[in-house]
Amino acid sequence: MSKAKFKIYSIIPARSGSKGVPGKNLRELGNVPLIAWSITCSKKSNRVNRTLVSTNSIKYAEVSKKWGAEIPFLRPDIISQDNSSDLDFVVHALDFLKNNGGIPDLLIHLRPTTPFRDPSLVDSAIEFAIKNYEKITALRSVHEMSESAYKSFEIGKNGNLVTVFSKKEALDQSNMNRQIFPLTYTANGYVDVLLPKLILETGELHGNSVKPFLTDTTLEVDSEKDFEALEVQLNISSKFKDQLFGVNSGSL
Secondary structure (H helix, E strand, O other): OOHHHOOEEEEEEOOOOOOOOOOHHHOEEOOEEHHHHHHHHHHHOOOOOEEEEEOOOHHHHHHHHHOOOEOOOOOOHHHOOOOOOHHHHHHHHHHHHHOOOOOOOEEEEOOOOOOOOOHHHHHHHHHHHHHOOOOOOEEEEEEEOOOOHHHOEEEOOOOOEEEOOOOOOOOHHHHOOHHHOOOOEEEEEEEEEEOHHHHHHHOOOOOOOEEEEEOOOOOOOOOHHHHHHHHHHHHHOOHHHHHHHOOOHHHO
16 A cells, blocks of 8 residues: 555543543643543644544543544443553554454554644654654654653662662762763653554564654643643643634633
């Protein structure tokens, strides 16, 4: 198949039962349910053909449909627990699609806990993945860590601090200027591009040839404080809300 004709679906995971921020996927941010931010970004992408939400909640499904997502299945509760993996819900979705019209060439993983996205940047990630399709097993969005991971610590067996990579108790080298350490990056939820055929063949979500897609530092929702930080950022700048919902979206 020509790369120009790739089938590209997005998948937005939205299980109910979050303990860190109860009901967070329906929690309003800028008068819009959190999940609607990711659905609308996907719908505004020029490359995504279908926008799917994977949820175990009928209520979440109803709200997602209202905002334009497809809910072709409900996710079983057994793979919607705190310790359930991303691989669990992705394989569940692919197994369904395999028997109902076929799997896509690319699956775009958009986490609802990362609401502030530019659809054109999502398209850029997709284009990069298409261009490098034969060379990669996945693409993951990352941003540079403000402090190199080489300067971070664990607590060792005897209760002392030890450096993360060398496991040494001598910490003076960790106090050196950050410029001498390698840059390190943390994965964020902006956009991951997955290869469904490879996932089903190997049982691995990302594989061993994962290319980075660099973004600006991105806020994610894991706690009430995170939600407050998002609201502060939205009050400072409505750029992302305007991009997704229109410049007159203030009344939403």
